[in-house]
Amino acid sequence: QSVLTQSTSASGTPGQRVTISCSGSSSNIGSNTVTWYQQLPGTAPKLLIDSNNQRPSGVPDRFSASKSGTSVSLAISGLQSEDEADYYCAAWDDSLSGPVFGGGTKLTVL
Amino acid sequence: QVQLQESGPGLVKPSETLSLTCTVSGGSINNYFWSWIRQPAGKGLEWIGRMYSSGSANYNPSLKSRVTMSLHTSKNQFFLKLSSVTAADTAVYYCARGPQKYGSMDVWGQGTTVTVAS
Secondary structure (H helix, E strand, O other), X not given: OOOEEEOOEEEEOOOOOEEEEEEOOOOOOOOOOEEEEEEOOOOOXXXXXXXXXXXXXXXXXXXXXXXXXXXXXXXXXXXXXXXXXXXXXXXXXXXXXXXXXXXXXXXXXX | OOEEEEEOOOEEOOOOOEEEXXXXXOOOOOOOEEEEEEEOOOOOOEEEEEEEXXXXXXXXXXOOOOEEEEEEHHHOEEEEEEOOOOHHHOEEEEEEEOOOOOOOXXXXXXXXXXXXXX
16 A cells, blocks of 8 residues: 555536645655645646645646645645546655655546 | 656566666756656556666665666666566556655656566
Protein backbone atom coordinates (compact mmCIF):
# COMPACT_ATOMS: atom_id res chain seq x y z
CA GLN A 1 0.00 0.00 0.00
CA SER A 2 0.96 3.63 -0.41
CA VAL A 3 2.90 5.59 2.21
CA LEU A 4 0.56 8.59 1.95
CA THR A 5 -3.16 8.03 2.47
CA GLN A 6 -5.80 9.42 0.15
CA SER A 7 -9.49 8.67 -0.12
CA THR A 8 -10.03 6.52 -3.19
CA SER A 9 -12.77 8.63 -4.74
CA ALA A 10 -14.40 12.03 -4.77
CA SER A 11 -17.18 13.56 -6.82
CA GLY A 12 -18.96 16.79 -7.52
CA THR A 13 -21.19 18.54 -10.01
CA PRO A 14 -20.02 21.25 -12.40
CA GLY A 15 -19.39 24.52 -10.62
CA GLN A 16 -19.00 22.93 -7.19
CA ARG A 17 -15.95 23.07 -4.94
CA VAL A 18 -14.32 19.73 -4.15
CA THR A 19 -11.57 18.92 -1.68
CA ILE A 20 -9.19 15.96 -1.82
CA SER A 21 -7.22 15.10 1.29
CA CYS A 22 -3.90 13.36 1.83
CA SER A 23 -2.31 12.34 5.10
CA GLY A 24 1.18 11.24 5.96
CA SER A 25 3.64 11.31 8.82
CA SER A 26 6.41 13.34 10.38
CA SER A 27 8.99 11.84 8.02
CA ASN A 28 7.24 13.08 4.88
CA ILE A 29 4.42 15.65 4.91
CA GLY A 30 5.26 16.73 8.44
CA SER A 31 8.76 17.85 7.49
CA ASN A 32 8.73 18.42 3.73
CA THR A 33 6.72 20.17 1.09
CA VAL A 34 4.01 18.46 -0.93
CA THR A 35 3.37 18.15 -4.66
CA TRP A 36 0.12 17.36 -6.44
CA TYR A 37 -0.12 15.53 -9.75
CA GLN A 38 -3.08 15.16 -12.09
CA GLN A 39 -3.43 12.07 -14.26
CA LEU A 40 -6.07 12.31 -16.94
CA PRO A 41 -7.43 8.97 -18.23
CA GLY A 42 -4.86 7.08 -20.28
CA THR A 43 -2.14 9.69 -19.90
CA ALA A 44 0.98 10.30 -17.84
CA PRO A 45 0.84 12.22 -14.57
CA LYS A 46 1.22 15.95 -14.92
CA LEU A 47 2.53 18.41 -12.34
CA LEU A 48 -0.46 20.30 -10.94
CA ILE A 49 0.93 22.13 -7.90
CA ASP A 50 4.64 22.05 -7.18
CA SER A 51 6.50 21.73 -3.91
CA ASN A 52 6.57 25.52 -3.56
CA ASN A 53 2.78 25.52 -3.77
CA GLN A 54 2.94 27.11 -7.20
CA ARG A 55 0.88 26.20 -10.25
CA PRO A 56 2.88 25.62 -13.45
CA SER A 57 1.98 27.72 -16.42
CA GLY A 58 -1.37 26.64 -17.85
CA VAL A 59 -2.84 25.30 -14.61
CA PRO A 60 -5.88 27.39 -13.71
CA ASP A 61 -6.12 29.13 -10.37
CA ARG A 62 -9.19 27.02 -9.59
CA PHE A 63 -6.66 24.56 -8.13
CA SER A 64 -5.15 25.34 -4.74
CA ALA A 65 -3.42 23.42 -1.97
CA SER A 66 -3.05 23.79 1.76
CA LYS A 67 -1.20 21.99 4.55
CA SER A 68 -1.75 21.42 8.22
CA GLY A 69 0.64 19.29 10.20
CA THR A 70 0.93 15.93 8.49
CA SER A 71 -2.08 16.42 6.23
CA VAL A 72 -2.61 18.32 3.01
CA SER A 73 -5.60 19.17 0.88
CA LEU A 74 -6.19 19.96 -2.76
CA ALA A 75 -9.18 22.18 -3.47
CA ILE A 76 -10.78 22.49 -6.87
CA SER A 77 -13.30 25.28 -7.25
CA GLY A 78 -15.68 25.82 -10.16
CA LEU A 79 -15.48 22.13 -11.02
CA GLN A 80 -15.40 21.37 -14.74
CA SER A 81 -15.85 18.15 -16.68
CA GLU A 82 -12.22 18.24 -17.81
CA ASP A 83 -11.15 18.00 -14.16
CA GLU A 84 -12.23 14.35 -14.11
CA ALA A 85 -8.95 12.56 -13.40
CA ASP A 86 -6.86 10.80 -10.78
CA TYR A 87 -5.08 13.09 -8.35
CA TYR A 88 -1.93 12.07 -6.48
CA CYS A 89 -0.19 13.75 -3.59
CA ALA A 90 3.55 13.25 -3.12
CA ALA A 91 6.17 14.31 -0.63
CA TRP A 92 9.83 13.69 0.02
CA ASP A 93 10.27 11.06 2.72
CA ASP A 94 13.31 11.43 4.96
CA SER A 95 13.33 7.72 5.86
CA LEU A 96 13.16 6.59 2.24
CA SER A 97 15.40 9.41 0.96
CA GLY A 98 13.02 9.73 -1.93
CA PRO A 99 9.50 10.81 -2.83
CA VAL A 100 6.46 8.85 -1.71
CA PHE A 101 2.99 8.98 -3.22
CA GLY A 102 -0.58 8.68 -2.10
CA GLY A 103 -2.68 5.94 -3.64
CA GLY A 104 -4.56 8.44 -5.75
CA THR A 105 -8.08 9.88 -5.64
CA LYS A 106 -10.37 9.35 -8.59
CA LEU A 107 -12.43 12.49 -9.13
CA THR A 108 -15.74 12.07 -10.94
CA VAL A 109 -17.64 15.05 -12.28
CA LEU A 110 -21.31 14.10 -12.15
CA GLN B 1 10.26 22.86 -24.01
CA VAL B 2 11.80 19.77 -22.45
CA GLN B 3 10.26 16.47 -23.51
CA LEU B 4 11.00 12.94 -22.36
CA GLN B 5 10.49 9.71 -24.28
CA GLU B 6 10.80 6.21 -22.85
CA SER B 7 11.78 3.28 -25.01
CA GLY B 8 12.56 -0.39 -24.56
CA PRO B 9 11.12 -3.90 -24.88
CA GLY B 10 7.46 -4.24 -24.05
CA LEU B 11 7.83 -7.87 -23.01
CA VAL B 12 10.43 -9.31 -20.66
CA LYS B 13 10.70 -12.90 -19.48
CA PRO B 14 10.63 -13.74 -15.76
CA SER B 15 14.08 -13.74 -14.10
CA GLU B 16 15.55 -11.59 -16.91
CA THR B 17 16.58 -7.93 -16.82
CA LEU B 18 14.27 -5.10 -17.83
CA SER B 19 16.14 -2.33 -19.67
CA LEU B 20 14.64 1.04 -20.54
CA THR B 21 15.97 4.26 -22.05
CA CYS B 22 14.69 7.79 -21.51
CA THR B 23 15.66 10.31 -24.18
CA VAL B 24 15.60 13.98 -23.23
CA SER B 25 14.89 16.53 -25.95
CA GLY B 26 14.51 20.29 -25.90
CA GLY B 27 16.94 20.72 -23.03
CA SER B 28 20.08 19.40 -21.42
CA ILE B 29 20.37 16.44 -19.09
CA ASN B 30 23.10 18.30 -17.19
CA ASN B 31 22.56 19.75 -13.73
CA TYR B 32 19.29 17.96 -13.05
CA PHE B 33 18.06 14.87 -11.25
CA TRP B 34 16.20 12.32 -13.36
CA SER B 35 13.80 9.71 -12.00
CA TRP B 36 12.06 6.50 -12.95
CA ILE B 37 8.55 5.84 -11.64
CA ARG B 38 6.24 2.93 -12.33
CA GLN B 39 2.51 2.31 -12.17
CA PRO B 40 0.91 -1.17 -12.27
CA ALA B 41 -2.38 -1.25 -14.12
CA GLY B 42 -5.13 0.32 -12.05
CA LYS B 43 -2.78 1.13 -9.20
CA GLY B 44 -0.78 4.03 -7.83
CA LEU B 45 2.66 5.43 -8.51
CA GLU B 46 5.91 4.03 -7.14
CA TRP B 47 9.21 5.91 -7.30
CA ILE B 48 12.02 3.61 -8.41
CA GLY B 49 15.00 5.93 -8.06
CA ARG B 50 16.79 8.98 -9.39
CA MET B 51 20.17 9.90 -10.79
CA TYR B 52 21.93 13.24 -10.98
CA SER B 53 23.70 14.21 -14.17
CA SER B 54 27.02 13.66 -12.37
CA GLY B 55 26.13 9.98 -11.98
CA SER B 56 25.23 9.86 -8.30
CA ALA B 57 22.02 7.94 -7.64
CA ASN B 58 19.65 6.93 -4.92
CA TYR B 59 17.12 4.16 -5.16
CA ASN B 60 13.92 3.07 -3.47
CA PRO B 61 15.09 0.67 -0.74
CA SER B 62 12.41 -1.83 -1.75
CA LEU B 63 14.01 -2.18 -5.20
CA LYS B 64 17.59 -1.18 -4.51
CA SER B 65 19.07 -4.68 -4.79
CA ARG B 66 17.72 -5.06 -8.34
CA VAL B 67 18.00 -1.53 -9.77
CA THR B 68 20.80 0.12 -11.71
CA MET B 69 20.52 3.56 -13.26
CA SER B 70 22.99 5.19 -15.58
CA LEU B 71 23.14 8.01 -18.05
CA HIS B 72 24.87 9.12 -21.23
CA THR B 73 25.12 12.89 -21.04
CA SER B 74 26.37 13.44 -24.59
CA LYS B 75 23.35 11.56 -25.94
CA ASN B 76 20.98 13.20 -23.44
CA GLN B 77 19.77 9.79 -22.33
CA PHE B 78 19.37 8.01 -19.02
CA PHE B 79 18.72 4.37 -18.40
CA LEU B 80 17.02 1.91 -16.07
CA LYS B 81 17.93 -1.70 -15.51
CA LEU B 82 15.80 -3.88 -13.23
CA SER B 83 17.08 -7.40 -12.74
CA SER B 84 15.39 -10.69 -11.82
CA VAL B 85 11.97 -9.45 -12.84
CA THR B 86 8.71 -11.17 -11.92
CA ALA B 87 5.09 -10.61 -12.86
CA ALA B 88 4.92 -8.05 -10.04
CA ASP B 89 7.18 -5.79 -12.11
CA THR B 90 4.58 -5.53 -14.88
CA ALA B 91 3.68 -1.85 -15.08
CA VAL B 92 3.79 1.36 -17.04
CA TYR B 93 7.25 2.85 -16.54
CA TYR B 94 7.70 6.61 -16.62
CA CYS B 95 10.80 8.74 -16.67
CA ALA B 96 10.63 12.23 -15.22
CA ARG B 97 12.81 15.25 -14.47
CA GLY B 98 13.47 15.70 -10.77
CA PRO B 99 12.94 15.84 -7.96
CA GLN B 100 15.58 18.48 -7.44
CA LYS B 101 16.48 18.29 -3.74
CA TYR B 102 13.12 17.56 -2.07
CA GLY B 103 10.92 19.05 -4.76
CA SER B 104 8.70 17.98 -7.61
CA MET B 105 9.00 15.98 -10.79
CA ASP B 106 8.04 18.65 -13.29
CA VAL B 107 8.32 16.95 -16.68
CA TRP B 108 7.17 13.40 -17.41
CA GLY B 109 7.46 11.07 -20.34
CA GLN B 110 4.37 9.46 -21.81
CA GLY B 111 5.26 6.10 -20.27
CA THR B 112 6.00 2.70 -21.69
CA THR B 113 4.23 -0.53 -20.79
CA VAL B 114 6.40 -3.44 -19.74
CA THR B 115 4.87 -6.87 -19.30
CA VAL B 116 6.76 -9.66 -17.57
CA ALA B 117 5.62 -13.00 -18.97
CA SER B 118 7.05 -16.10 -20.51
